[in-house]
Each structure stands twice: as structure tokens, then as C-alpha cells.
Amino acid sequence: MRYVIVGNSAAAVGCITGIRKVDPDGEIVVISYEDRCYSKPMIADVLVDVPEEKLLYRDSSFFEKNGVETILGHKAVSINRKNKVVALDSNELVPYDKLLIATGGKPFVPPINGSDKKGVFTFTELHSAVSFKNYLKENGAEEVVVIGSGFIGLEVAYFLREIGIKVKVVELLDRVLARALDRRGSKIVENMMREKGVEFIFNDTIEEIMGDEKVSSVRLKSGSVLRADAVVVAIGVRPNTELAQTAGVEVNKGISVSDTMETSVPDIFAAGDCIECTDIVDGQKKPIPLFPLAFEQGFIAGLNMAGKKMEYLGGLVLNSLKFLPVPVLNAGVVEPVDDSCEVFVNDKFEKKGFYRKAIVRDGKLIGFIAIGEIDRTGILTNLIRQKIDVSNVKERLVELDFGLVDLPQWWREEKLKRDKTAYKDWRAV
């Protein structure tokens, strides 16, 4: 059996891990246009001079130990589903028996006049992060404008302050992390960012990027003009489905996959930021481009590619803001989705430095926020995942000492005594 994986990040590593659980001997080939397996969520660290080797997610020993052949520095440009080969930009043809497409996401850049000028960057690859850092140094940049206040935009802004650069974040909506947090959570994060010296401009967006060859300023929709020695566009990522489309794979918002991570084309699987998955909470198919999900999907794809049938549990929004001194976590939904939802809040942020919020619907937890005190919140995440009835402990969900003693006794019996902790054991009850 010959497995070919296009991509070399979380989903790819998950896939290798999954294949090797079942098939110790099959050939595995990894194709990536990048030169190493680094941690995508850590790339902003290069701004504060963390050495690049610290960003390695899996070193060469991982690939050696798992008998993986790597074709690095070459882009897979097309797939021939009939002959079962992947064509590279070097014209090399790589045959496969089972293929995983793990091409990830690509940064979304809206059409803005002047976005082709030098000094405009996105921030999803190590290469772009390093180029950005070098550009700042070479041009003695003092002021940067960041477009978008999502996780990437805020992290870049925060690290730019660490190295003494002035930052203005321009956000179309009226608050930071509007898609991940509630108003209270957004305010807490915004205040921490402002303390760090980051400035915000809300309800506005960029109309034009100005300058000659290089960017020098940006003009906003409101008319104001901001100095910008460089611009970072961090509005979001979209599934990268170009390669999949060359094989005629069904694509909606992302690559469409079955519960076993197989695409509409036999023997082609897909995982990670390039796919759409079923959200456990609302049952909707959507891209949820997050690291833990990419690994898990890749792992499940790997098991199935190697012949062990396993169904994916489904996607779940899981966010952690890792760069702030105060941790900020959320899972599932953070606002009531309809009138039947109950909301529980434990807000002691001013006095004791923590904020907890839980959303319950039909007796089940469907989402939470934890800021400041985050220990043991994984128990809550699992309550969402397993859809365990919490009707009689719902007020307790936002207490810091919420624990396994609040869960049904049968659950503890099953997990603690009988070790039911395999993948299939985490399905909804």
C-alpha cells in the first residue's frame, strides 16, 4: 500500500500517526511546498526573535521513525484520479493508492486598491511571517496597520508592541474577536491589548493602500488616513481547495468529506483547514480551521486509509488566546442561539480576575467562555462533545470547582474504572 499526503502540518502528522496505528509497513510519502514541518499557530513568535528551530512541530526523526519519504519544496499542482497520480511543479508524477489532501487554508484578502504594493503581508505561513519581520527591519518600520481583529491579527499586533512598533488595528465590526467571544469577553481582551499600547479603530475598513512602490499609508472608509510602514491583512482564512478541484472532488465551502474523511472521489481523503466538517453543536457543515481539529481529522483519515473504519466525532469550535498574560478560552457557542437557551455567568473579572460563562440548551451544554481561571475547563468541552445532560448541575457549570463529581456516576464508572477512553468512547451519549 502506498499512501501519499499533500501537506505537512497538523492534519498530515495526524494522518501519519493514524496510518501507523494500523499499517506499520506501507509506504508513506509527504509532499509539501514548504521545507519543514513547523507549527502554524506559532509563526508569530518569529517577530519576537524566537529561533525558527523552536517552531518545529515534528523534526526529521519523526519522519524517519515512521518510515516517511518527504518531497519538500515542491508544490503538488494536479491530481489525476484515473491514473491515481499527483503531479508536482517539477513535472514529477507521484503515484498513490490512498491520497490525503491536507492543503490547509489560504488567507482571505479582499479586493483593496494597492494591495499589491510592497509591504502588504498576510500571516499564515512561516515564510510570510519571516518576510514581514525582515521587511520591518530593512525599512526601519515604526508604524504598522493590522486589518482584522481575529486571533491572528491580535497576536501580530501584540507582538509588534513587544518589539516597540506602533500598531493600529482596523476592524469592520464594533469589537475584537467578535466571532469568538461575547461582548464582555471582547472588552476584556480589548482592554488588555490597549494596556499593551495597541490602538483600535472599529466600524471601519480599508479602502485604499497608498504609496509608490511600497506602502506608506492607508485610507479608511471613514476618510481618515493612517501612516502605515507596513500592512498586515488578517481577516481570515478560506479552505485551500485548488488541488482538490483538479481531481473533480466535490467542494462546497470547503472540501466535502464523509464521516470517514473520504471525499467524493474514491481513495482520496481530505482533512484539516481545507475541508468542511459537521459542527457537533449545530449539525451544520462548515470549515472550522483549527489546529486540534486538523490533527484529529488527519488521524481519522489515516485510520480509514489504512483500512480501519472509524467515524469522525465531528468538529467543535475550540479557541485559546495564547499570547496574553491572562488566558482566554472558549468552546462551542458563546451567545444564546435561540430563546430556549439558558445563560449562566460568573463574572468576577474586576475583583478576582476571572470570567466564566456557559450556554445550556435542552439540558445540554453547548458552549462556554473561560477567562483568567481556565483550569479543568476541558471537562466542560467534553460535556459539549458527549452531549451529557447537565440539567441538575447547570448553575455549577460556571463555578471554578466544577469537576467530575458533578458528572453522572455512570460516567465516572465508565471512564475511571473501565478505562473507556478510546476514540469511539467519546461519542455523544
Place this chain on the structure above:
Amino acid sequence: MSKKRKLMKVYPIEENCISCRYCEVACTMVHSESKDPVKAYKLENLLPRATVEVKEAVSLSLMCRHCKHPFCFDACISGAIMVDENGKVNLDEEKCVGCWNCVLVCPFGAAHPMIKEEKRHSFKCDLCGDRGFPACVEACPNRALIYDFER
């Protein structure tokens, strides 16, 4: 995949737990520099990897279950969490960058955040590593923790 693993881990027996928290103290002490319970808490800023939970008549001590499918391993962005050939889940605190993903996904709440000025990393039960036998099990006066083969 279904082959039996040769892993020993710590099992809580809630019927026997009297919430004395000796396990927490023993855990913190053996993971300290000073090997002194008071200094470990006060000077070394250490926290236990076992958590004693109490609710009315029920109490138990809980630590990493070394899950057969560890979600923490899936979620770890730095490569600090690795699974060995027996299924033991190891967390390299030096390598950990404190992204808190493991805290967010552990169904048992057994991966904990260490958030101090000088250090930011996750930590969890390591089955006492080189010590050979888990200190919490030794310290438990009522056989509410046992060290046994995986079930």
C-alpha cells in the same frame, strides 16, 4: 490497534476516598526541588498534578488517565505532548509553549496550566517518571488510589 498495552496507571476508588488530600501533598513534594511539602507550595510555586474533588458525600482524587485516544496529544501545537509505545502520555514542560489547548480539551481536567511570571506551561501526572512508583498511591491512607495495569 486493539492489542493490549502494557501500561500501569493510577486508578481512583471514590468509595474509599476520604478527601484527606495526602495525594496532592505527596505529588507536589516529589515533583519539587526541595522535596519539602511546605517549601514546594510556598517557595517553588508548585501545584499538585492530582486533584481532589469533593461534593457532599462523594470525593475522589483525579489525575491524567493516559487516554487511549488522548485529545491533548491531538491539540498540542508545540509537539510537547507525546505518547510512548506503551500508551503513556508525556508532557515536556520545557518544550510546552503554554497555548492551553490541552487544558481546553482534556475530558478529565487533568492537564493544568502553570501561569506564573517566570513560567508558563502545562503540567500533568507523569506517573512519577523515574521514581518507579507513584507517590500519591503510596501516600493514600485508605486505598483510594491504586497502581494497576490498564483495563
